[in-house]
Amino acid sequence: MGxxxxxxxxxxLKGMAMGxxxxxPGVSGGTIAFISGIxxxxxxxxxxxxxxxxxxxxxxxxxxxxxxLNGGFxxxxxxxxxxxxxxxxxxxxxxxxHHPILIWSFFFGLVIASxxxxxxxxxQWKIANFIGLxxxxxxxxxITTLPVGASNDSYMYLFMSGAIAVCAMILxxxxxxxxxxxxxxxETITKAVHDFDLKKVAVVGLGAITGLLLFSKVLxxxxxxxxxxxxxxxxxxxxxxxxxxxxxxxxxxxxMFGDKEKIINEESVLPWNFNGxxxxxxxxxxxxxxxLLIIILEKVAEEKPEGNAANPNV
Numbered sequence: 359m360g361x362x363x364x365x366x367x368x369x370x371l372k373g374m375a376m377g378x379x380x381x382x383p384g385v386s387g388g389t390i391a392f393i394s395g396i397x398x399x400x401x402x403x404x405x406x407x408x409x410x411x412x413x414x415x416x417x418x419x420x421x422x423x424x425x426x427l428n429g430g431f432x433x434x435x436x437x438x439x440x441x442x443x444x445x446x447x448x449x450x451x452x453x454x455x456h457h458p459i460l461i462w463s464f465f466f467g468l469v470i471a472s473x474x475x476x477x478x479x480x481x482q483w484k485i486a487n488f489i490g491l492x493x494x495x496x497x498x499x500x501i502t503t504l505p506v507g508a509s510n511d512s513y514m515y516l517f518m519s520g521a522i523a524v525c526a527m528i529l530x531x532x533x534x535x536x537x538x539x540x541x542x543x544x545e546t547i548t549k550a551v552h553d554f555d556l557k558k559v560a561v562v563g564l565g566a567i568t569g570l571l572l573f574s575k576v577l578x579x580x581x582x583x584x585x586x587x588x589x590x591x592x593x594x595x596x597x598x599x600x601x602x603x604x605x606x607x608x609x610x611x612x613x614m615f616g617d618k619e620k621i622i623n624e625e626s627v628l629p630w631n632f633n634g635x636x637x638x639x640x641x642x643x644x645x646x647x648x649x650l651l652i653i654i655l656e657k658v659a660e661e662k663p664e665g666n667a668a669n670p671n672v
Contacts, residue, residue: 366434372396373438378446380439380534382454382465387439388528389472389596393652398581400435401528403428405578407571447551462605463641467648469596469603475652477593480586487590494594501537502602511546513561519543520565525573529595605641606632 372394376387391397407427415423424430453461480487519541523534538544543562550558580588604626629636 361430366430369396369431369434370438370441373435374442374446375438376435377439377442378450381443381447381450382461386529386596386599387534389469389476391528392592393472393475396435399428399431401574401577401581403431404570404574407574444551447548451548459605459637459641460644462603463637463644464648465603466600466605467645467650468652469600469648470645471649471652473593473596476589476596480589480593482586483590484586487587490587490590491594491597494591495598496594498595498598499601500598502599511543511558513558515541516543516546516558516561517565517568519547520562521569524566524569528570528574528577529592601626605629606636608633 372391375394376390379390380387388397391400411423411427414426450461519538522541523537523543525534538547546558547562549555550562577588606627606629607624608627609624629638629641
């Protein structure tokens with residue numbers, strides 16, 4: 359039984375949620391994909407993109423090609439992501455500049471719930487899984503402590519940045535936007551989207567597609583052969599990323615990039631040690647809201663499973 363229009367509309371909304379998350383440095387669209395129940399279908403669908411699809415088209419026609427591609431899913435999801443990127447990126451930049459504690463608090467609660475959500479998918483805990491979880495957390499935490507790179511707007515660099523960042527975007531816990539910040543490409547890409555500089559956006563997009571097609575095959579293989587271990591590592595990634603989105607931080611070092619001063623090093627502190635208004639009550643409420651949002655999404659998904667009947671390859 360194939361999907362209906364309302365199913366693709368729902369997938370588009372999930373794509374918008376993924377796109378919104380990926381515009382915030384520190385929050386992963388992959389986490390949203392996992393929570394919303396489309397992660398494995400996404401990885402499998404992308405991983406199935408190869409030359410065999412062309413052969414399918416030649417031998418059986420476009421309809422068979424489109425079904426094997428899971429084209430409706432890809433179009434619906436990508437449409438949602440693009441809509442969100444071109445609309446939410448400006449709002450995200452504004453909120454991060456003017457209300458950082460509040461927006462980070464909401465996402466902190468969301469990610470805390472995501473750790474529990476992903477970990478509960480593990481059906482068997484072995485020593486290897488615990489080691490994978492710890493190593494994943496250490497790696498993600500280390501990434502959050504790296505200094506910010508200098509800005510670079512060459513097309514080759516933007517292509518490589520897109521390829522690297524998209525790998526992070528589809529990993530729960532690792533923020534593609536934050537990787538772009540580390541690479542020094544986030545501001546350039548944000549400005550390109552803001553100014554509708556389609557040439558730069560296209561270069562980044564081409565790099566992202568290239569990275570996605572390559573990395574998704576690795577993830578697909580890992581889920582097929584080492585699912586529990588892979589989930590444990592992803593749980594660790596999410597846990598380790600919490601340092602980046604902790605709402606209260608002290609700035610340790612800034613640096614001028616061109617005519618702009620940017621934070622390149624900061625440390626997390628307790629709310630009562632924060633220099634300035636901590637907004638502790640509002641932050642706590644927003645953390646709770648983020649946490650409850652994940653719980654509600656999970657309950658909705660349990661009551662109305664979407665399934666992958668439309669795609670026999672998943």
